[in-house]
Amino acid sequence: MGKLFLVPTPIGNLEDMTFRAIKVLQEVDLILAEDTRNSGKLLKHFEINTPMHSHHMHNEHKTVDNLVKRMQAGETIALISDAGTPAISDPGFLLTRACVENGVAVECLPGATAFVPALVNSGLPNDKFVFEGFLPDKKGRQTRFLALAEETRTMILYVSPHKLNKTLAEFVQYFGADRRVTVSRELSKMHEETIRGTAEEVLQHFEAKPAKGEIVVCVAGKSLK
Numbered sequence: 428m429g430k431l432f433l434v435p436t437p438i439g440n441l442e443d444m445t446f447r448a449i450k451v452l453q454e455v456d457l458i459l460a461e462d463t464r465n466s467g468k469l470l471k472h473f474e475i476n477t478p479m480h481s482h483h484m485h486n487e488h489k490t491v492d493n494l495v496k497r498m499q500a501g502e503t504i505a506l507i508s509d510a511g512t513p514a515i516s517d518p519g520f521l522l523t524r525a526c527v528e529n530g531v532a533v534e535c536l537p538g539a540t541a542f543v544p545a546l547v548n549s550g551l552p553n554d555k556f557v558f559e560g561f562l563p564d565k566k567g568r569q570t571r572f573l574a575l576a577e578e579t580r581t582m583i584l585y586v587s588p589h590k591l592n593k594t595l596a597e598f599v600q601y602f603g604a605d606r607r608v609t610v611s612r613e614l615s616k617m618h619e620e621t622i623r624g625t626a627e628e629v630l631q632h633f634e635a636k637p638a639k640g641e642i643v644v645c646v647a648g649k650s651l652k
Contacts, residue, residue: 440615
């Protein structure tokens with residue numbers, strides 16, 4: 428019986444790659460990558476020559492069964508995403524579930540995940556939190572916001588740059604202008620920054636200076652006082 432390894436990759440700074448991750452990627456029979464062109468640069472940097480196949484949201488439904496059979500036959504396979512830990516708002520869940528259901532061992536290595544540093548350096552309570560990932564674009568978006576308006580834990584969201592101001596305006600609408608918000612962008616990269624303030628203040632900041640890069644937003648939960 429083979430095995431599936433879920434291997435985190437750096438979210439920006441290549442020095443965040445772990446020795447163990449490199450060793451696993453060198454030793455497995457196959458690497459599944461969300462974008463082989465992007466991951467090819469990473470593998471070349473660390474001199475990893477393992478064969479690589481594409482595995483992304485558009486083909487994972489069709490390839491899962493065959494991949495499970497290969498592991499049942501003894502192959503070891505590593506799954507990586509473009510950045511961070513697989514299955515966190517990236518492909519990985521379907522294959523992991525299929526392995527679990529078919530008795531194939533799964534091992535997830537610890538490593539880079541964007542929302543953890545964003546939460547820890549936000550200054551917001553992090554003893555309890557909820558990860559929302561990407562909110563729905565249209566259908567169900569208002570319903571989700573109405574539900575989150577009652578959430579008392581710190582909320583973490585992934586937001587694309589061109590939707591950030593719209594999302595911040597919705598925070599003002601549904602959570603109130605004074606709700607505490609932090610926006611962390613380009614984590615671990617040269618231009619990393621975190622903007623903290625009320626929803627209204629942070630919205631005004633990014634209206635004056637549009638955001639670029641990868642973004643994680645943390646929002647304080649509803650106060651029970």
